[in-house]
Amino acid sequence: MNHIVLFEPRIHFNTGNIARTCAATNTVLHLIRPFGFEITDKHLKRAGLDYWDKVNIVYHDNMEDFMASMDGKLYLVSKFAEHVYSDVDYTNTDENHYFLLGREDTGLPEAFMHEHRDECIRIPMNDTHVRALNLSNCACMIVYEALRQQAFTGLELVHTYQNDKLK
Numbered sequence: 001m002n003h004i005v006l007f008e009p010r011i012h013f014n015t016g017n018i019a020r021t022c023a024a025t026n027t028v029l030h031l032i033r034p035f036g037f038e039i040t041d042k043h044l045k046r047a048g049l050d051y052w053d054k055v056n057i058v059y060h061d062n063m064e065d066f067m068a069s070m071d072g073k074l075y076l077v078s079k080f081a082e083h084v085y086s087d088v089d090y091t092n093t094d095e096n097h098y099f100l101l102g103r104e105d106t107g108l109p110e111a112f113m114h115e116h117r118d119e120c121i122r123i124p125m126n127d128t129h130v131r132a133l134n135l136s137n138c139a140c141m142i143v144y145e146a147l148r149q150q151a152f153t154g155l156e157l158v159h160t161y162q163n164d165k166l167k
Contacts, residue, residue, distance in 0.1 A: 010036030017136035072096025081120035
């Protein structure tokens with residue numbers, strides 16, 4: 001099982017978009033408090049559209065609460081990491097994979113990152129032109145790489161629609 005974990009998310013649109021990705025990929029979403037918005041925020045719900053009831057969301061009061069509940073492999077997504085995310089092996093579908101992303105404004109706590117240095121993964125980018133990638137884009141890239149390696153287990157590779165535009 002794949003898990004996206006957001007540490008103290010600040011921007012409701014990002015969290016809503018990530019929730020939609022989680023609904024589409026059967027990925028569990030973990031939210032670590034405090035948030036930079038109200039969970040009932042209409043903008044948050046709008047970004048997730050009508051998928052909220054399809055998302056398995058787990059709330060944690062703090063990082064310690066999350067770490068105590070985690071039962072799998074942890075990956076910290078950070079621009080400071082030395083390992084490229086696509087070089088990591090996520091193929092073991094019997095293991096839980098937790099992808100932890102930091103706050104949009106400050107990232108993950110530095111001391112926590114040092115404690116988990118070997119679990120840090122990076123999405124390659126041109127750091128000269130851009131400070132950081134969008135959080136919801138990062139979550140999507142990471143979870144789909146894991147799913148690709150897992151042969152998209154549990155997802156429909158082909159779907160037929162009543163009014164299929166390609167038929």
